[in-house]
Amino acid sequence: xxxxxxxxxxxxxxxxxxxxxxxxxxxxxxxxxxxxxxxxxxxxxxxxxxxxxxxxxxxxxxxxxxxxxxxxxxxxxxxxxxxxxxxxxxxxxxxxxxxxxxxxxxxxxxxxxxxxxxxxxxxxxxxxxxxxxxxxxxxxxxxxxxxxx
Ligand SMILES: Nc1nc2c(c(=O)[nH]1)N=C([C@H](O)[C@H](O)COP(=O)(O)OP(=O)(O)OP(=O)(O)O)CN2
Ligand SMILES: [Zn+2]
Numbered sequence: 384x385x386x387x388x389x390x391x392x393x394x395x396x397x398x399x400x401x402x403x404x405x406x407x408x409x410x411x412x413x414x415x416x417x418x419x420x421x422x423x424x425x426x427x428x429x430x431x432x433x434x435x436x437x438x439x440x441x442x443x444x445x446x447x448x449x450x451x452x453x454x455x456x457x458x459x460x461x462x463x464x465x466x467x468x469x470x471x472x473x474x475x476x477x478x479x480x481x482x483x484x485x486x487x488x489x490x491x492x493x494x495x496x497x498x499x500x501x502x503x504x505x506x507x508x509x510x511x512x513x514x515x516x517x518x519x520x521x522x523x524x525x526x527x528x529x530x531x532x
Pocket of ligand 2: 412
């Protein structure tokens, strides 16, 4: 099995509304997103991406367009966190992203996978698949979400 991994970083705010301790407070993280793709090297002599699963710049471009540019410097708020949504809606031009689950690193890794998997599939077909998303919330805390197949 052959995989490649591209790492991107972004900053975002969140809170975990029911948390027993400090994470119920508004705070932010420098998240690191590692995108792992599985497939076979392209065999197309003379092509720019010959010998690659996918050009790392294309891996990055897709993730930036569909996820990282949207989440970077945003506040990620759970759709059930109505108090927080009310507060954020009062801030003019605030960058808020409503997510369908509580924004733990586990749930954000799953959401990132669900957003990105079809994008890579659309551009590069069935020969390539998004095998894993690893999302670091802090340098010592992360979640992995792996394709089930
Ligand atoms: N399983 C999870 N546990 C926690 C999550 C989470 O998303 N999933 N999130 C938080 C907080 O949001 C925050 O990330 C604190 O995490 P923690 O690793 O405790 O951060 P610290 O900086 O305090 O950790 P160090 O041990 O100092 O590196 C809490 N738990
Ligand atoms: Zn946190």
